[in-house]
Amino acid sequence: xxxxxxxxxxxxxxxxxxxxxxxxxxxxxxxxxxxxxxxxxxxxxxxxxxxxxxxxxxxxxxxxxxxxxxxxxxxxxxxxxxxxxxxxxxxxxxxxxxxxxxxxxxxxxxxxxxxxxxxxx
Amino acid sequence: xxxxxxxxxxxxxxxxxxxxxxxxxxxxxxxxxxxxxxxxxxxxxxxxxxxxxxxxxxxxxxxxxxxxxxxxxxxxxxxxxxxxxxxxxxxxxxxxxxxxxxxxxxxxxxxxxxxxxxxxxxxxxxxxxxxxxxxxxxxxxxxxxxxxxxxxxxxxxxxxxxxxxxxxxxxxxx
Numbered sequence: 001x002x003x004x005x006x007x008x009x010x011x012x013x014x015x016x017x018x019x020x021x022x023x024x025x026x027x028x029x030x031x032x033x034x035x036x037x038x039x040x041x042x043x044x045x046x047x048x049x050x051x052x053x054x055x056x057x058x059x060x061x062x063x064x065x066x067x068x069x070x071x072x073x074x075x076x077x078x079x080x081x082x083x084x085x086x087x088x089x090x091x092x093x094x095x096x097x098x099x100x101x102x103x104x105x106x107x108x109x110x111x112x113x114x115x116x117x118x119x120x121x
Numbered sequence: 122x123x124x125x126x127x128x129x130x131x132x133x134x135x136x137x138x139x140x141x142x143x144x145x146x147x148x149x150x151x152x153x154x155x156x157x158x159x160x161x162x163x164x165x166x167x168x169x170x171x172x173x174x175x176x177x178x179x180x181x182x183x184x185x186x187x188x189x190x191x192x193x194x195x196x197x198x199x200x201x202x203x204x205x206x207x208x209x210x211x212x213x214x215x216x217x218x219x220x221x222x223x224x225x226x227x228x229x230x231x232x233x234x235x236x237x238x239x240x241x242x243x244x245x246x247x248x249x250x251x252x253x254x255x256x257x258x259x260x261x262x263x264x265x266x267x268x269x270x271x272x273x274x275x276x277x278x279x280x281x282x283x284x285x286x287x288x289x290x291x292x293x294x295x
Contacts, residue, residue, distance in 0.1 A: 001285075002221075002229065002230060002282075003229045003230070004229050004230050004231060004278070004279065004282045005229040005230070005231045005232070006227060006228060006229035006232065008227060008228050008229070008232060009228055009229045009231050009232030009235070012228065012232040012235050012236060013232075013235060013271055016235060016239055016267050016268075016270060016271050017267075017268070017271065019239075019267050020263070020264045020265075020267035020268050021264070023259060023260055023263035023264045023267065024260070024263075024264035026260045027260055027264075037257070039253065039254070039255040039257070041254060042253065042254020042255055043254075081199070081201070082198065083161065083198065083202075085154075085160040085161045086160070088154040088160040088161075089160045096260060096261060096264070097261065098257065098258060098261025098262055099160070100249060100253055100255070100258060100261075100262075102201045102205070102249060102252050102253060103199070103201050105252060105253050105254060106253070107253045107255040107257065107258060107261075109255070109257045109258070109261045111257075
């Protein structure tokens with residue numbers, strides 16, 4: 001019978017961790033300004049500079065779906081589906097964080113501003 | 122394992138396995154969303170059922186249960202859930218069939234569990250990207266999902282190893 005754990009399994013774990021890191025890399029090459037991008041039906045419809053938001057507000061990219069914005073963070077607050085995974089993603093406030101509403105095809109993702117990609121001295 | 126089983130026994134056996142997979146899925150859905158974890162991320166205990174079928178029963182029954190799970194998700198939670206379940210399920214069941222049935226591949230159960238979990242998440246992420254039309258999800262959700270797959274694969278692989286002797290005894294008696 002097969003063993004529970006073999007030495008080759010360590011390679012698998014290392015490979016998956018490496019993959020995870022590689023996928024995370026693009027998130028690092030942005031500077032500090034937080035920008036929330038909202039995609040509706042695959043098209044980028046809105047970009048919000050989260051640090052520039054003074055007063056909290058809400059908007060609806062589609063009927064019955066509500067997104068709330070406050071200084072430094074953005075969140076789904078109303079959804080049409082039952083599992084409400086997008087709402088449970090909570091407030092997004094750091095680079096690389098993403099919330100997706102698949103039934104309505106709405107995605108919020110946080111990017112840094114791409115004014116400068118890298119600075120070398 | 123018995124060489125020839127009657128059709129009735131196969132149907133009854135698959136019925137039990139299907140019920141087991143669904144009840145495990147239901148139990149998982151009771152876990153509240155935890156902060157820091159990707160929303161909707163679950164330990165994937167029902168994958169233990171398909172992994173067991175892949176290793177002890179057959180490729181056909183493993184895929185039958187995978188489709189059954191997807192159909193049930195479709196009826197109870199809608200088309201999106203069905204596509205997500207099918208994409209993750211098919212890819213991870215395929216991986217389980219190849220890895221568990223091959224005599225040459227010498228990974229442990231934990232390693233196989235992790236690969237299955239990674240395949241499951243890749244399948245779901247791909248469908249999520251296609252459905253939303255937004256490939257930014259790969260860098261948004263991907264890293265966290267891969268890390269989470271190591272944990273869930275560890276759990277499912279260990280569970281499989283623990284329950285396999287008992288289940289094999291049952292399957293031999295049927």
